[in-house]
Amino acid sequence: MASSSDNEEVRVLGKWASPFSNRIDLALKLKGVPYNYSEEDLANKSLDLLKYNPVHKKVPVLVHNGNSIAESLVILEYIDEVWNNNNNHAFLPQDPYHRALARFWCKTLDDKILPAIWNACWSDEKGREKAVEEALEALKILQDELKDKKFFGGETIGLVDIAANFIGYWVSILQEIAGLELLTIEKFPKLYKWSQEYINHPVIKEGLPPRDELFAFFKASAKK
Amino acid sequence: MENEVVLLDLWASMFGMRVRIALAEKGIKYEYIEQDIWNKSDLLLQMNPVHKKVPVLIHKGKPICESLIAVQYIDEVWNDRSPLLPSDPYQKSQARFWADYVDKKIYDLAKKVWARKGEEQEAGKKEFIEALQLLEAELGDKPFFGGDKLGFVDISLVTFYSWFYAVETIGNFSIESECPKFISWAKRCLQKESVANTLPNSERVYEFLLDAKKRLGIE
Numbered sequence: 001m002a003s004s005s006d007n008e009e010v011r012v013l014g015k016w017a018s019p020f021s022n023r024i025d026l027a028l029k030l031k032g033v034p035y036n037y038s039e040e041d042l043a044n045k046s047l048d049l050l051k052y053n054p055v056h057k058k059v060p061v062l063v064h065n066g067n068s069i070a071e072s073l074v075i076l077e078y079i080d081e082v083w084n085n086n087n088n089h090a091f092l093p094q095d096p097y098h099r100a101l102a103r104f105w106c107k108t109l110d111d112k113i114l115p116a117i118w119n120a121c122w123s124d125e126k127g128r129e130k131a132v133e134e135a136l137e138a139l140k141i142l143q144d145e146l147k148d149k150k151f152f153g154g155e156t157i158g159l160v161d162i163a164a165n166f167i168g169y170w171v172s173i174l175q176e177i178a179g180l181e182l183l184t185i186e187k188f189p190k191l192y193k194w195s196q197e198y199i200n201h202p203v204i205k206e207g208l209p210p211r212d213e214l215f216a217f218f219k220a221s222a223k224k
Numbered sequence: 225m226e227n228e229v230v231l232l233d234l235w236a237s238m239f240g241m242r243v244r245i246a247l248a249e250k251g252i253k254y255e256y257i258e259q260d261i262w263n264k265s266d267l268l269l270q271m272n273p274v275h276k277k278v279p280v281l282i283h284k285g286k287p288i289c290e291s292l293i294a295v296q297y298i299d300e301v302w303n304d305r306s307p308l309l310p311s312d313p314y315q316k317s318q319a320r321f322w323a324d325y326v327d328k329k330i331y332d333l334a335k336k337v338w339a340r341k342g343e344e345q346e347a348g349k350k351e352f353i354e355a356l357q358l359l360e361a362e363l364g365d366k367p368f369f370g371g372d373k374l375g376f377v378d379i380s381l382v383t384f385y386s387w388f389y390a391v392e393t394i395g396n397f398s399i400e401s402e403c404p405k406f407i408s409w410a411k412r413c414l415q416k417e418s419v420a421n422t423l424p425n426s427e428r429v430y431e432f433l434l435d436a437k438k439r440l441g442i443e
Contacts, residue, residue: 055325055358067314074320081313096300100288107290108274141274 010035011063013049015042016209017217019114019166020072021060026162026207027076027091031083073106076159091159105145105152106163113138114166117182121174122222135182142167143191150197157201167191168198169208173215177222229254230282232268234261236432238331239291240279241383241422246295248418249374250302262439292323292380299376309376322362322369323380329355330384337395338433339442349395353402360405367412374416382419385410389426390433 010028012035014021028035040049040059052061052068061068062075064082069075080091092099120128120135142164146152152160161168167183172195175182185192198204231247231254233240247254259268259278271280271287280287281294283301288294299308310316333355336348359381363369369377388399400407413419437443 065314069314069317069321071321071324074317074324077320078313078317081316096297097283097286097288099300100293100297103293103296104288104290107293112274 009063012037013040013046013052013061013063014038014059015040017214018059019170022165022207022209023072023162024060024062024075024079026165026204027079029203029207030089030091030157030162031079033079033083073110073163076106076162080159089156091153091157091162093153093158102152102159105142105160109142109160109163109167113142117166117171117174120180120182121171121178123178132180132182136187139167139183139188139191143188146190146194148190151194157198157204161198164198165204165208168195168204170214171195173211174218177215177219228284231256232259232265232271232278232280232282233257234259234278235424236386236429237278238383238387241386241424242291242379243279243281243294243298244422245374245379245383245418246298246308248421249306249308249379250298251305252298252302292327292376295376295379308370308374308379310370319370319376322359322377326359326377326380326384330381334384334387334391337391339437341443345395349397352391353399356399356403356406360403360409363405363409368409374413374419378413382410382413383423385413386423386426386429387433390430393430394433 010033012021012024012028014024014037016022016039025037038046038048040046042059045057049059049061050057052063053059053070056070058070060072060075061070062078063069064078069078076091084090092102116131116134116138120131123131151157152164171183181187183192183195199208229247229252231240231243233243233256235258244256257267259265261278264276268278268280269276271282272278272289275289277289279291279294280289281297282288283297288297295308309319330352333348333352337345337352340348366372368374369381392399414423
């Protein structure tokens with residue numbers, strides 16, 4: 001068992017319902033790295049959170065060897081680079097062009113695809129039609145990128161798959177609450193199939209938050 | 225071969241400038257194809273169908289979109305000279321974090337100054353200065369964000385300096401008086417050929433921005 005000295009300790013400050021925070025849980029579990037997790041209350045930020053992420057004061061934050069790293073995509077690449085021996089599953093390929101593609105899709109998920117889906121799920125009647133159209137367009141471009149691959153990373157889970165946890169898991173819950181049909185087997189058969197492979201992957205399955213709790217959490221937010 | 229590396233870009237784009245600086249730092253010859261962003265070319269739409277934006281780096285016929293991703297790609301392919309990112313994973317993560325901060329904040333805050341008026345513009349000026357001051361604090365006593373040499377964060381940020389005159393003129397304020405350290409860092413970067421040869425004339429940028437505002441219907 002790993003020693004509990006400061007140097008080797010891996011700590012995650014997160015929020016269980018946040019897909020961004022969950023990316024870090026998934027990544028560390030895929031690498032088989034043990035870590036200590038602290039649940040943060042963003043309405044009442046802890047001294048540790050303010051110390052480790054003074055710039056954005058958000059989760060997730062990774063603390064390793066006393067150093068803190070913020071921003072989920074930055075953290076994912078750090079994890080991939082540090083825990084990179086042969087037994088550890090690589091998130092990024094070696095080839096620079098395919099690395100650039102993976103980074104592009106992670107950024108496009110965060111800048112364009114996630115916001116479009118989120119907006120659609122929380123849209124009011126007035127903006128709904130346009131928001132749904134944009135969300136469907138976003139899912140289409142993502143499916144076009146997946147093509148016939150099992151995962152975005154190919155045969156195994158890669159950086160894009162980890163970053164797409166929102167698509168694989170959160171979307172089904174949010175669309176149900178909103179009464180929308182966005183990611184369905186009829187509309188996006190390949191992407192839907194990917195989502196099923198994803199949530200049934202042995203490590204991912206253990207790393208995702210429980211569905212009924214996540215549903216209840218977002219349902220309560222919807223009422224406000 | 226020059227045709228092996230092609231850059232689709234707009235001369236005034238602070239994002240495109242990042243890629244040009246990186247290529248210059250590595251001594252890479254390339255073909256530059258100026259894009260008319262008001263009338264997008266078939267090539268641009270074909271090479272960046274998702275975002276339809278510049279810059280696009282094309283290497284051996286394959287497109288790489290998003291300026292910071294292109295800069296990292298350049299660093300990884302031409303990894304035998306002038307490293308742009310640190311090799312230590314923690315230092316690298318910090319460089320990526322700060323470049324991401326620049327991406328998330330600087331353009332939008334500058335836009336709040338040049339696109340808005342009245343109270344909104346005043347708020348934009350204040351937030352913009354605060355962001356630059358945070359970056360000054362991060363720079364500390366180092367000559368560059370990359371330490372002794374120009375690095376990833378320097379490249380991601382210095383290109384905005386070419387827009388300062390435009391932002392100051394429209395916003396009617398002085399950036400240097402609030403952020404002297406930032407300005408002296410930018411001037412230090414400009415002593416490097418790669419930066420000096422890339423950043424366009426500030427007055428030309430101001431004219432470009434005035435024209436852009438008209439086209440976008442922003443007063």
